[in-house]
Amino acid sequence: MPDHAILTPATHAATRVRHERGAAMGDALMSCLIVPDEFRRVQQEYLIMFRRNIEDDSVIAVALFGFEAGENLYLAEGGRWDARYLPLAMDIQPFLIGRAGPDTEGGQVHIDMGSPRIGEEDGTRLFDMDGRATPFLEGVVEKLGALDTGYRASVGFFDALRRHDLLEPLTLEITLDDGSVNRLVGFQVIDEDRLRELDASALDDLHGEGHLMPIFMALASQGNLAGLIARKNAILFHG
Numbered sequence: 001m002p003d004h005a006i007l008t009p010a011t012h013a014a015t016r017v018r019h020e021r022g023a024a025m026g027d028a029l030m031s032c033l034i035v036p037d038e039f040r041r042v043q044q045e046y047l048i049m050f051r052r053n054i055e056d057d058s059v060i061a062v063a064l065f066g067f068e069a070g071e072n073l074y075l076a077e078g079g080r081w082d083a084r085y086l087p088l089a090m091d092i093q094p095f096l097i098g099r100a101g102p103d104t105e106g107g108q109v110h111i112d113m114g115s116p117r118i119g120e121e122d123g124t125r126l127f128d129m130d131g132r133a134t135p136f137l138e139g140v141v142e143k144l145g146a147l148d149t150g151y152r153a154s155v156g157f158f159d160a161l162r163r164h165d166l167l168e169p170l171t172l173e174i175t176l177d178d179g180s181v182n183r184l185v186g187f188q189v190i191d192e193d194r195l196r197e198l199d200a201s202a203l204d205d206l207h208g209e210g211h212l213m214p215i216f217m218a219l220a221s222q223g224n225l226a227g228l229i230a231r232k233n234a235i236l237f238h239g
Contacts (some may be wrong), residue, residue: 002112002114002115003112003113003114004096004098004110004111004112004113005110005111005113006098006108006109006110007095007108007109007110007111007126009127009131009132009133010131012111012126012127013127013131014120014125015111015113015118015119015120015125015126015127016118016119016120016121016122016123016124016125016126017094017117017118017119017123017124017126017136018116018117018118018119018122018123019117019123019124020079020080021075021076021079021080021081022075022079023072023075024116025079025116025117026093026094026115026116026117027072027075027081027090028070028071028072028075029065029070029072029090030064030065030066030067030068030069030070030071030072031049031062031063031064031065031066032062032063032065032087032089032090033060033061033062033087033089034048034061034062034063034087034088034089035061035088035147035150035151035153035154036061036150036153036154036157036211036214037146037149037150037153037154037214038087038088038146038150039061039213039214039217039218039221040213040214040217041085042063042085042087042217042221043217043218043220043221043224044084044085045063045074045083045084045085045224046063046064046065046083046087046221046224047063047064047221047222047224047225047228048061048062048063048064048217048218048221048222049061049062049063049064049170049187049188049189050062050161050167050187050188050189050190050218051186051187051188052167052188057162058158059158059161059162059167059188060158061154061218062187063087064187064228066228066232067174067182067184067228067232068182073228073231073232073235074231088143088146088147088150089147091143092140092143092144092147093112093115093117094111094112094113094115094117094118095109095110095111095112095140095144096110096111096112096144097109097110097144097147097148098110107144107148109140109141109144124136156209156211157211157214160205160206160209160211161190161211161215164194164198164202164206165191165194166190166191166194166195166215167188167189167190167191168188168189168190168191168194169187169188170184170187170188170189171183171184171185172184172225174229176229176232176233176236177233177236177237178233178236180236182232189218189222190215190218190219192219195215195219
């Protein structure tokens, strides 16, 4: 179970974090949250999809790792993640941003002490002998800041997608080499036809607000579907 705590040199002087990747490390996930600021890097490797929460009409973007719950086709032997880019939300584990209160500015670095990545013998130290953050921890804090900034900025992006009606539901039925069918439901993608129909004023607004580039990156990411299917077929072939 998660066991979140504020990270401090006094409490976590001996804490180490393991870096290998695998199901035992909590990486057996079908997808993870991503932010528009990283779409350019994400689209090089992953399929970018969107999910809408019916209750509050909120939208999030995710990078797709597999076709069913608990499946991550990017995990490879030897504790490797088989891709050139690791989404921020995965890269910062087991750290997260906490806040002192709902209306407070600034964040605190929290750590999930219940994570299988945590240890006191194996892994990288978070603090040196003088209680100063190690280069590894400094890098984590930078990534946490980028993720937090990107998440806050994403509100305007998703508002623009709703305002211009640029999301459409997606249902995919994928027949694999063994004849089995994988069905993807519950996701949305950029409606390319609707995007083409936008007038110059709407396109200018999207460009001026910085939303046009991540839209194009999300569309470009659809080319990664074939690669994801190939990963699935390779696993089926090798057992």
